[in-house]
Amino acid sequence: MRRADGVAATVPPERAGFPTRAPWDAEIMNQLGDATSPYLRQHADNPVHWRQWSPEAFAEAERRDVPVLLSVGYAACHWCHVMAHESFEDPATAALMNDGFVCVKVDREERPDIDAIYMSATVAMTGQGGWPMTCFLTPGGAPFYCGTYYPREPRGGMPSFTQLLTAIADTWRTRRGEVDEVGAAVAAHLAAAAGGLPEGAEPTPVQLDAAVAALVADEDHVNGGFGGAPKFPPSAALEALLRHHERTGDPAALGVAERAAEAMARGGIYDRLAGGFARYAVDSAWVVPHFEKMLYDNALLLRFYAHLARRTGSVTARGVADQTADFLTRDLGVGGAFASSLDADTDGVEGATYVWTPAELRTVLGADDGDWAAEVFAVTPAGTFEHGTSTLQLPIDPDDSARLASVRSRLLAARSRRPQPHRDDKVVTVWNALAITALCEAGRVAAAAEAADFLAEIHWDGAVLRRSSLGGVVGEAPGMLEDYSAFVTALLTLYQHTGTERWRSVAEDVLAAAIPRFTDPDADGGWYDAPADGERLLTRPRDPADGATPSGASLIAEALTFAEHLLDPAYSALAEATRARGGVLVVKVPRGAGHHLAVAEQAAATVIVAIAQGEGLADLVAAAREWAPGGAVVLAGPADSHPLLAGRGPVGGRAAAYVCHGTVCALPVTDRAALASELGR
Numbered sequence: 171m172r173r174a175d176g177v178a179a180t181v182p183p184e185r186a187g188f189p190t191r192a193p194w195d196a197e198i199m200n201q202l203g204d205a206t207s208p209y210l211r212q213h214a215d216n217p218v219h220w221r222q223w224s225p226e227a228f229a230e231a232e233r234r235d236v237p238v239l240l241s242v243g244y245a246a247c248h249w250c251h252v253m254a255h256e257s258f259e260d261p262a263t264a265a266l267m268n269d270g271f272v273c274v275k276v277d278r279e280e281r282p283d284i285d286a287i288y289m290s291a292t293v294a295m296t297g298q299g300g301w302p303m304t305c306f307l308t309p310g311g312a313p314f315y316c317g318t319y320y321p322r323e324p325r326g327g328m329p330s331f332t333q334l335l336t337a338i339a340d341t342w343r344t345r346r347g348e349v350d351e352v353g354a355a356v357a358a359h360l361a362a363a364a365g366g367l368p369e370g371a372e373p374t375p376v377q378l379d380a381a382v383a384a385l386v387a388d389e390d391h392v393n394g395g396f397g398g399a400p401k402f403p404p405s406a407a408l409e410a411l412l413r414h415h416e417r418t419g420d421p422a423a424l425g426v427a428e429r430a431a432e433a434m435a436r437g438g439i440y441d442r443l444a445g446g447f448a449r450y451a452v453d454s455a456w457v458v459p460h461f462e463k464m465l466y467d468n469a470l471l472l473r474f475y476a477h478l479a480r481r482t483g484s485v486t487a488r489g490v491a492d493q494t495a496d497f498l499t500r501d502l503g504v505g506g507a508f509a510s511s512l513d514a515d516t517d518g519v520e521g522a523t524y525v526w527t528p529a530e531l532r533t534v535l536g537a538d539d540g541d542w543a544a545e546v547f548a549v550t551p552a553g554t555f556e557h558g559t560s561t562l563q564l565p566i567d568p569d570d571s572a573r574l575a576s577v578r579s580r581l582l583a584a585r586s587r588r589p590q591p592h593r594d595d596k597v598v599t600v601w602n603a604l605a606i607t608a609l610c611e612a613g614r615v616a617a618a619a620e621a622a623d624f625l626a627e628i629h630w631d632g633a634v635l636r637r638s639s640l641g642g643v644v645g646e647a648p649g650m651l652e653d654y655s656a657f658v659t660a661l662l663t664l665y666q667h668t669g670t671e672r673w674r675s676v677a678e679d680v681l682a683a684a685i686p687r688f689t690d691p692d693a694d695g696g697w698y699d700a701p702a703d704g705e706r707l708l709t710r711p712r713d714p715a716d717g718a719t720p721s722g723a724s725l726i727a728e729a730l731t732f733a734e735h736l737l738d739p740a741y742s743a744l745a746e747a748t749r750a751r752g753g754v755l756v757v758k759v760p761r762g763a764g765h766h767l768a769v770a771e772q773a774a775a776t777v778i779v780a781i782a783q784g785e786g787l788a789d790l791v792a793a794a795r796e797w798a799p800g801g802a803v804v805l806a807g808p809a810d811s812h813p814l815l816a817g818r819g820p821v822g823g824r825a826a827a828y829v830c831h832g833t834v835c836a837l838p839v840t841d842r843a844a845l846a847s848e849l850g851r
Contacts, residue, residue: 206638206645207277208594209245213254217264220275223284231272232309237342237349239271239335240288240313242303244279245594246449246462246511248520249319250302255518256322257331266332270339271306278303279510279598280638280647283700286711290363291356292316306338311708312353357708364709366696367723370754372746373770377753381760381767382414386422388761393455394433396761400460402450403434405470406716406724406764409800412477413771416799416850424482431478434471435490438554438561441524442547443582444501445493447471449514457554458561461521461591462514465502465601466719468494473608477800495612498605503617504595505642507602507624513591523588525559526581527551534584535577542568543577597639599629599649600719603656607663615667622664625657626676633683648704651697651712651722654684658729662736667795669807678737681729685744688726695747697723715755720765727752727769728801735778735803735814749773772801777849778830781806784820786840790827793842797849 201221202214213220221227231238241258243250257263267273278285278301285303291313293299298318305316315338320331329337342349373381385407388396396404408427415424434440437456439448446468448459472494479488502508516522526549532540543549546568549560568574602621609618628644629636635649635657649657661677664670687703690696699712699722714723730745749770755763756770779794779802781787791806798804805812809819818828818838826838829848839845 202275205277206596206640206643207245207280208592208596208640209243209250209277209279210275212245213258213275216254216258217261217268218258218273219264219268220273223274223276223281227272227274228309228311234272235309236271237314237338238307238309238311239267239273240276240303240305240307241273242276242278242285242288242305243301244277244511245592245596246464246513247301248460248462248514249300251513251515251518253302253319253331257320260322263332263335266335266339270335270342277596279594279596280645282637282650282652283704283707283711286699286713287360287708288313288316290360290711292318294356294359294363308350308353310353312357313708314349314353314356360709364712366690366693366712367714367751367754369693369695370750370757372749372773373753373756375774377757378414378767378770378774379418379420381756381763382411382420382423384760385411386426389426389429390454394429395456396430398454400450400452401454401456402718403439403447403467403471404430404764405467405474406720406768407761408764409470409474409477410764410767410771412474412481413768413775413800416481417771417775427474427478428482428484431475431484431487431490435475435486436564438563440490441497442562442564443578443585444497445490445495446497446501447494457563459521460514461524463497463512465498465508465510465598466604468498468502469601469604469608470719472498472605473611476608476612480796491612495609495614495617498609499614499617502593504597505624506620507597507628508605508621510594510596510598510601512593516589516591521555521559521561523585523591525553525555525561527553527559531581535580539573539577539580542573543581546574546577595640597624597628599625599635599637599653600656600725603653603660604719606660607656610660610663610667615664618660618664619668619670622660622673630657630676630680632679635680635683648701650701651684651688651699652719652725654680654688655722655725655729656720658684659725659732662729662732665736666803666805669805674736677733681733681737681741684726688722693751695744695749695751697726697748699723714752714766715759715762716765717762723748724752724763724765724769727766728772731769731773731801732803736805736812739813745773768801775799775801776830776832777802778814779804779849780812780814780818780828780830782815782819782821782826782828782838783808784825784840785823787825789842790825790840790845793845794827794849797846797851799849 202210205211276284288305289299295316300318305313307313324330411423411427433456439451439456439459446463449462450460452458475487475491479491514520528544531543547562554560606618606621628639635654636644637647637649638645658677658681661673665673687701688697698710700710714721716724727748730741734741734745752766756767794804805814820826821838821840824840826840827845828838829836836848
């Protein structure tokens with residue numbers, strides 16, 4: 171789709187074409203101060219008359235007969251900060267924005283539905299997307315010009331932001347027909363693209379083999395993982411590969427997962443001092459991260475590394491899982507739940523908190539330990555990052571582990587005295603839910619239960635799930651499909667680990683509330699990402715493909731797959747239909763369906779371990795959790811306390827494990843060796 175000709179023409183940044191009005195009209199002063207998004211609050215002192223997304227903002231654009239300037243970003247976004255410093259904090263630029271537009275600021279993490287619609291438009295117009303996202307809309311919400319970051323001065327073929335503002339205002343004033351035509355065409359394109367997946371069938375074992383083979387063939391054999399720079403942790407795909415190996419014994423799938431895990435853990439993308447992963451690597455070898463740390467990345471990676479440690483006994487994987495769990499609870503913990511992110515920047519400098527020079531290591535550690543640390547962590551005089559600084563890597567494990575622990579502790583203490591990146595304290599339901607599931611699987615059940623209690627008390631009112639909160643105050647933004655779905659899985663995971671009936675009950679209520687809100691009534695197993703009772707937007711977004719996080723469609727498939735065993739077998743038909751829709755992606759584009767593939771592997775294996783209470787229960791439960799494959803249901807309790815335990819009791823007074831693979835169930839076992847055999851260990 172082409173942009174309107176001439177909209178981005180390079181013209182002097184004059185005021186021609188802008189309506190004349192008082193630049194500081196109190197009616198439209200900056201209104202972000204009371205936002206529940208830290209990202210919006212970061213812009214509350216801008217001279218721009220920012221509005222939050224609302225019908226009133228679009229009504230004002232209609233009344234003033236000006237376009238809406240929509241700016242979308244998030245708190246940890248480096249280039250969002252750059253554009254803010256260059257343009258939004260500049261009074262002259264702000265005057266152009268205020269005079270010619272109604273300016274609306276959106277946190278993509280708080281309103282993923284808005285972000286999804288206008289990111290689709292941006293990609294359609296420009297062939298690429300990203301944040302900050304800058305869109306110009308009609309008062310009816312139709313986008314007619316979209317882009318991402320615009321610089322203060324023209325460079326690299328891009329106009330300056332002020333040039334763009336002036337050109338847009340002139341086009342709006344003199345070529346309205348073209349604007350309306352482009353807006354209508356984009357709106358029609360978005361509506362056509364909002365169709366769901368076609369009907370399909372659950373992937374067969376042969377098709378799952380083929381999907382995994384495609385992933386294996388895509389491996390970066392030099393650096394591990396998939397693709398080139400920028401390189402993102404492929405968390406969902408790695409979890410799927412691990413589950414496939416558990417189901418089939420395929421060594422190739424395990425090899426890809428192990429090599430990626432090792433490469434990421436040893437590269438600069440992993441924080442060697444505090445634990446946790448940065449968002450992605452800007453190079454193909456995992457050396458230089460984009461330094462922002464996101465809750466969702468770390469939750470997904472924690473789940474994978476904890477699973478890998480259980481499956482292989484890898485000391486590296488166990489260490490990464492433990493340190494990442496520590497990072498979540500120590501550095502992102504907020505009121506029992508978890509904050510969204512840490513910025514890439516510190517005082518406007520990307521990575522300033524994290525990088526080192528050889529001289530800095532010597533200053534902190536002394537000459538001998540400093541030189542040793544520089545060699546161990548690959549800190550060179552030339553540097554691996556900017557200005558002679560280096561990220562910390564660990565190409566090989568040193569012989570002296572005690573010395574490494576001492577060096578790590580002293581460097582972390584020194585780093586903690588540096589200026590620290592800003593933390594976005596917004597609590598997002600889906601990302602906290604992913605963390606709850608991961609923490610359970612990593613053995614941190616108490617922390618998981620505390621976060622679940624927070625969501626159940628603050629975000630869930632018994633009928634509606636909200637997207638986010640700040641400082642214990644819940645926002646107005648509704649929960650999306652991903653929020654409801656991930657929360658159900660988290661609650662059912664917690665129920666399995668604790669036996670607490672409350673978690674099962676809340677999961678049942680949340681799932682019951684989700685189904686009528688998000689199902690596509692015209693497509694069995696089809697889902698929308700935004701609720702039916704939510705705000706009417708330009709389109710009702712849905713994107714079933716997995717990206718940086720699992721899609722709502724794959725998360726609801728996972729929730730239903732657990733629900734059919736832990737809540738009610740009546741969910742089986744909907745679970746199967748949902749997995750069948752996702753199977754289309756698994757078969758055709760496995761790289762874009764990592765979590766769909768993981769759920770398909772879960773369903774293909776269908777391992778259920780029901781453990782009846784008796785002597786030796788704790789030991790048998792621990793063994794089952796250690797040895798059961800990813801996605802397995804492991805539930806312990808008194809006989810007849812759950813349908814999975816109906817008619818299943820202890821044997822000779824001892825706890826007994828009843829293991830089922832699909833519809834085939836074995837005789838009960840009462841000792842670890844027999845359970846290991848039943849679980850293929």
